Amino acid sequence: MSGNGMGGEGASSTRPPLLTGVNYASWKGKMEAYVSQIHDRAWTAIEDGYTPPMMTPTGGGEEVLKPKAQWTPQEFEASKWNNKAMHAILCAMDDNQYKLIQTTRIAKEVWDILETAHEGTDVVKDSKLQVLQTQFETIRMEDDECFNDFQVKLMDIVNQSHQLGDPYSDRRIKQKIMRSLPERFESKVTALEENSDYLRMKPSEVIGRLLAYESRKGPTTTPPKEQKSLALKSVKVEKDEEDSDEEIALMAKKFKQFVRFEKRGFGSKGKFVKKKAHFKKVEQAQEKDHKKGVQCYECSGFGHIAPECANLKKKKGRAMAVT
Numbered sequence: 001m002s003g004n005g006m007g008g009e010g011a012s013s014t015r016p017p018l019l020t021g022v023n024y025a026s027w028k029g030k031m032e033a034y035v036s037q038i039h040d041r042a043w044t045a046i047e048d049g050y051t052p053p054m055m056t057p058t059g060g061g062e063e064v065l066k067p068k069a070q071w072t073p074q075e076f077e078a079s080k081w082n083n084k085a086m087h088a089i090l091c092a093m094d095d096n097q098y099k100l101i102q103t104t105r106i107a108k109e110v111w112d113i114l115e116t117a118h119e120g121t122d123v124v125k126d127s128k129l130q131v132l133q134t135q136f137e138t139i140r141m142e143d144d145e146c147f148n149d150f151q152v153k154l155m156d157i158v159n160q161s162h163q164l165g166d167p168y169s170d171r172r173i174k175q176k177i178m179r180s181l182p183e184r185f186e187s188k189v190t191a192l193e194e195n196s197d198y199l200r201m202k203p204s205e206v207i208g209r210l211l212a213y214e215s216r217k218g219p220t221t222t223p224p225k226e227q228k229s230l231a232l233k234s235v236k237v238e239k240d241e242e243d244s245d246e247e248i249a250l251m252a253k254k255f256k257q258f259v260r261f262e263k264r265g266f267g268s269k270g271k272f273v274k275k276k277a278h279f280k281k282v283e284q285a286q287e288k289d290h291k292k293g294v295q296c297y298e299c300s301g302f303g304h305i306a307p308e309c310a311n312l313k314k315k316k317g318r319a320m321a322v323t
Contacts, residue, residue, distance in 0.1 A: 019093040024118035025163045027092070035088050041081040042088070049108035050082035082107050089114075125164050132161045136168070140180045147185075147214045151177070151207050173203040177210070188213045 016034040019027045036043040053066035053075045071079075085107035090098070093114075100117055101110045119125055136157050141150040154176065158168050168176075178189050192198055192209065296302070298309040 016088070016092040019097050019114070021094075021096060021118070024114070025160045028115075028163050029159070031089070031092060034092070035085055038084055038088060039081065042085045045078075045082040045085045046107045046111050050078060050106055052079070086110065119164060129161060129164050129166050132157055132164070132166075136161070136176065141182055143182045143184075147181075147210050150180070151210075154180075155203075155207075170203055174201065174206050177203065177206060181210075184217075185210065185213070 016031055017023070017027060019031075032043065035046060053071055054063040055066040055070070056063050066075075086105065089107060089110050097114070101113050104110050104113065120128070136154075139150075139154055139157065141147065154173075158173060161168060178193065181189060188210065192201075192206065195201075296304050296309045298312045301309070
């Protein structure tokens with residue numbers, strides 16, 4: 001226990017949870033409920049503030065605190081509720097938080113100091129809300145995650161946004177839950193959405209039904225991402241090995257076919273020479289047959305062309321003799 005008597009846990013039915021500096025968002029909501037159950041006027045002292053009774057000195061001048069001996073019953077009553085609210089707050093913080101407000105005696109001022117310290121100014125609040133909004137939009141339940149872990153994270157975002165003045169509607173929270181679940185919840189999501197009471201359900205009821213559904217189904221059998229990745233790699237390696245075996249077998253088959261073809265058609269040098277001579281004779285015969293249909297423009301005969309004509313050669317011989 002610390003020197004000021006406020007370093008322990010705030011964990012009894014007459015004491016709210018302890019503010020440690022990292023749990024302000026949840027502490028703020030619980031503290032409002034705690035102070036209100038003391039009395040509505042205690043919470044009013046925090047909301048509307050409290051001003052101690054003042055008086056003007058007899059000789060004039062600035063106002064000064066009014067001596068308690070001169071207080072009216074109404075002034076005592078107002079002071080009482082401020083003191084009760086102040087006491088409740090002081091009993092709900094650790095020593096480090098107390099250092100922020102130790103010189104203050106007005107409950108509203110204490111509340112405002114803590115709010116600014118943990119939530120920041122309006123600019124800081126807007127920045128925090130933008131971060132929370134992004135988290136709300138992007139959060140999804142993982143395949144290997146249990147639903148309870150997911151809903152705790154989601155509702156923490158929702159509660160922080162609410163404390164910063166930007167609450168989400170029940171409809172939007174339900175819609176977010178239903179659209180963020182993995183495929184194994186598909187049948188339950190469909191059943192819930194088709195339920196005639198779905199529109200009237202609170203997010204807590206939807207969460208309760210999904211928790212019960214997962215409990216009946218048992219823990220997820222979906223392997224973690226690391227295992228799924230290793231499994232996929234293993235399948236790929238096996239597939240690559242199968243493809244390599246098939247390629248080797250195909251190459252061996254083609255080689256055998258090539259060897260058989262060599263033996264049948266081109267297995268010896270003699271056979272190759274004979275086939276080559278045969279092809280040459282065929283080409284010569286085809287050329288001869290082609291020339292049978294050719295007509296000479298010198299003698300009008302068939303079977304040769306003008307440069308090969310005997311008459312033309314004789315004419316050229318005579319011409320050379322004359323010259």
